[in-house]
Amino acid sequence: MARWLTVLSSLLLAFVLAGCDPVAEIVAPAEIAPQTDTTFEARMLPEFAAKEATMEEFRWDFGDGHTASGKTAQHRYAEPGTYEVTLSVVDASTRQWGQAYVSKGTFTVRAPRSAPAPWTASVQPGACEPSGQGRDYQVGTQAGQLASLNDVPWEALQAGDTVRIFHRAEPWRGKILIAAQGTAEQPVRVCGVKGANGERPIIDGDGATTRAALAPLYGHPLHQSRSVLVIKTLSGQAWQDYPRYIIVDGLEIRGAHPSHTFTDASGAVKPYEAFGACLWIDRGHHVVIADNEIHDCTNGLYAKSTDDGDFAVSTDLRITGNRIHGNGIVGDDHMHDIYTAANGIVFEFNHIGPQRPGAGGNAIKDRSAGTVVRYNRIEEGAHAIDLVEAEDFPATATALPAYRSTWVYGNQIVKSGNTGSVIHYGGDHYGANPDDGWGEPIYRKGVLYFFNNTVQVTGTEFAALFQVSTTEERVEAFNNIISFDPANPYPRLRMGSEVGSAWTSGGIVNLGVNWVSAGWMDSDPWHPVGGQLNGTAQLLSGPVLPVDPATLMPLAGSAVVDVAAALPAAAEQHPVLFQLDAAFKAAPRAPRGGRGDLGALER
Structure with a gap:
C-alpha cells in the first residue's frame, strides 16, 4: 500500500511541476531592442477566449531574472541576447493544485541595425542649372x-x-x-x-x-x-x-x-x-x-x-x-x-x-517603412498624419526593422478635432484572423516616437490626439505642446479604433515631459479606451496657452521654456536641429537656455 501511495504522490508531483497546457499566447514586437521598454501581452487563444474573465492572475518571467504580473506587462532588457519568456496564467482550478497554464516563447533582443545614409539626404537642388x-x-x-x-x-x-x-x-x-x-x-x-x-x-x-x-x-x-x-x-x-x-x-x-x-x-x-x-x-x-x-x-x-x-x-x-x-x-x-x-x-x-x-x-497618409516626418507645417485633414499598414507590400515591409520605428518631430500641426484624431498609428483594415496576411497581423506593431511637436486642436466636438490601433503599437511622446480649443468639451489624449476580437484597441502611450491644456482626459466617459496611458504625472498643464496662438512661438517666461528633456537613447540619431520660420521655411534651431523649449519652435 505504501508503495502505491509513493507512486501516486510522485505522479501528482510530476503533474504539478509540469503545469497545464497554455490558454494564452505571448504577443510582443517582432523587433526588440535593448534598453527599450517592450510591451508583452497575454492574448487568450480563441478556444479559451470565453474563459478570460475567470483567469485570476497573469505572471511573467522574462528569462533575465526579472518578473512582472498583469495581462499586459512592460519590460526592458539590458543586453542583447536570446531570452525564453514564460507566461503563467492562474484560475481557481489551477490555484488549488499550485499549478498554472504555461506558455513559453523565445525572443531575440538585438541592437537596431543602422542603415547607410540615404542618397537623397545629400541632395540640395539649389538653382535650376544644367549639371x-x-x-x-x-x-x-x-x-x-x-x-x-x-x-x-x-x-x-x-x-x-x-x-x-x-x-x-x-x-x-x-x-x-x-x-x-x-x-x-x-x-x-x-x-x-x-x-x-x-x-x-x-x-x-x-x-x-x-x-x-x-x-x-x-x-x-x-x-x-x-x-x-x-x-x-x-x-x-x-x-x-x-x-x-x-x-x-x-x-x-x-x-x-x-x-x-x-x-x-x-x-x-x-x-x-x-x-x-x-x-x-x-x-x-x-x-x-x-x-x-x-x-x-x-x-x-x-x-x-x-x-x-x-x-x-x-x-x-x-x-x-x-x-x-x-x-x-x-x-x-x-x-x-x-x-x-x-x-x-x-x-x-x-x-x-x-x-x-x-x-x-488626410494631410499625410503613409504606409511606409522607415518613415520620418519632421519640421513640417501640417494643416487639417481627417487625420493630420495617418500611419498605417503596408497593405500592398506587407511581406517586404514586415521583414524590415525600420517598419517598426516611425519618427514624427519638430512639426507644427493645426487641425480641427471635429473631423478625426490628429495622429493615427497602426493600421486601417480590421477584422482579420491572427494568421491572416492582411489587416491587424501586418499592422505597424512598433513604436511611434512623437516629440518636439506643437499641436493646436480646434473645434467643438470629440477632439483626440492619438488613435493607436492595438496594444501591439506604442507611442513615446515627449517635449510636445498640446493645446485644445477651450470650446472643446472632451480634450482627449487617446481614442479607440475598430479592431478584430483578437486585439485590444488603444495602444500603449508613454508620456514624458509634455505641456497639455488644462482639463485634458484620457478618453471621454462614453468611449473608454483599452491599453495604457502612462507617465501622466510628468505632464505640465495649465489654463493659459504658453504659446502665441498665431505663430505658435513659446511666450517668454511660460511653462514650456527651457524645460525640454534630453532625447532618450533610442532617439539620439534624430536630434532636433531645425524649425520653420514665420514663412514656413527651414531655419536652424539651437536651445538658447540650458535645456531647450518644448514644442516645434525654440524661442
Whole structure:
C-alpha cells in the first residue's frame, strides 16, 4: 500500500511541476531592442477566449531574472541576447493544485541595425542649372529653346540629363513621364527656372496633351489618365527595371482631377481618373521631390510599392520644402494631399494642407517603412498624419526593422478635432484572423516616437490626439505642446479604433515631459479606451496657452521654456536641429537656455 501511495504522490508531483497546457499566447514586437521598454501581452487563444474573465492572475518571467504580473506587462532588457519568456496564467482550478497554464516563447533582443545614409539626404537642388554631365533640355519662349513639354524626349532621358522648364505667364499644358536611370553622381533632374519674383513654372494637367511618341510607352491607359507627372518604367523595358536617382524641383504641378480633361497620346480627349495624383511615383529609387507647389488633384503626391521584388518597392524618397494643398475629391475620404508607400521616406520642411473644401482625406497618409516626418507645417485633414499598414507590400515591409520605428518631430500641426484624431498609428483594415496576411497581423506593431511637436486642436466636438490601433503599437511622446480649443468639451489624449476580437484597441502611450491644456482626459466617459496611458504625472498643464496662438512661438517666461528633456537613447540619431520660420521655411534651431523649449519652435 505504501508503495502505491509513493507512486501516486510522485505522479501528482510530476503533474504539478509540469503545469497545464497554455490558454494564452505571448504577443510582443517582432523587433526588440535593448534598453527599450517592450510591451508583452497575454492574448487568450480563441478556444479559451470565453474563459478570460475567470483567469485570476497573469505572471511573467522574462528569462533575465526579472518578473512582472498583469495581462499586459512592460519590460526592458539590458543586453542583447536570446531570452525564453514564460507566461503563467492562474484560475481557481489551477490555484488549488499550485499549478498554472504555461506558455513559453523565445525572443531575440538585438541592437537596431543602422542603415547607410540615404542618397537623397545629400541632395540640395539649389538653382535650376544644367549639371554639366549630360544634355541640357530647355523648355521656354526664347530662341533655341523647346516650345512645349511634348518636345522633350522624355523616353530617352539618361544619367546626367537636366530638363529646365522656364517660367512664363501662361501655364505649360503637357504631361511628363520620367523613366530614366540616373546615378548617384549623375542624377536626372527636371526643374523649374523661376520668374523674376520667384514664380514657379506651372505644369497644368487641365487641357494638357501627351507626347505622341509616348503612346506605346505608358503601358496601361491608366498611366496617362491619372497623373500630370509620373515616374515609372517604360512599357517594353525589363520587368525588373526601375527609375532611379531622380530630382523634381521648383515646379507648380496641378490639374489631375476628374473635373479636368487632357488629350492623350492618340489624340482622344479624356477626363482624369478619380484615383490619381499630380505626381505619381509608380516605382523609383532615390527620388527627391523638392520646392514644388502641388495642388488641384485627387491625391497630391502618390508613391506605390508592391511585393514583386526590391525593384518594385519605391525606396529612399525625400519630400522636402513643398507646398502641397487643395487636393482630394469632395465627399470622399480615399484621396489625400500625400499618400505614400515606400522603404525609407522623409517628409521635411513642407507646408501641407488643407485639402480641397469638402474633401475628407488626410494631410499625410503613409504606409511606409522607415518613415520620418519632421519640421513640417501640417494643416487639417481627417487625420493630420495617418500611419498605417503596408497593405500592398506587407511581406517586404514586415521583414524590415525600420517598419517598426516611425519618427514624427519638430512639426507644427493645426487641425480641427471635429473631423478625426490628429495622429493615427497602426493600421486601417480590421477584422482579420491572427494568421491572416492582411489587416491587424501586418499592422505597424512598433513604436511611434512623437516629440518636439506643437499641436493646436480646434473645434467643438470629440477632439483626440492619438488613435493607436492595438496594444501591439506604442507611442513615446515627449517635449510636445498640446493645446485644445477651450470650446472643446472632451480634450482627449487617446481614442479607440475598430479592431478584430483578437486585439485590444488603444495602444500603449508613454508620456514624458509634455505641456497639455488644462482639463485634458484620457478618453471621454462614453468611449473608454483599452491599453495604457502612462507617465501622466510628468505632464505640465495649465489654463493659459504658453504659446502665441498665431505663430505658435513659446511666450517668454511660460511653462514650456527651457524645460525640454534630453532625447532618450533610442532617439539620439534624430536630434532636433531645425524649425520653420514665420514663412514656413527651414531655419536652424539651437536651445538658447540650458535645456531647450518644448514644442516645434525654440524661442
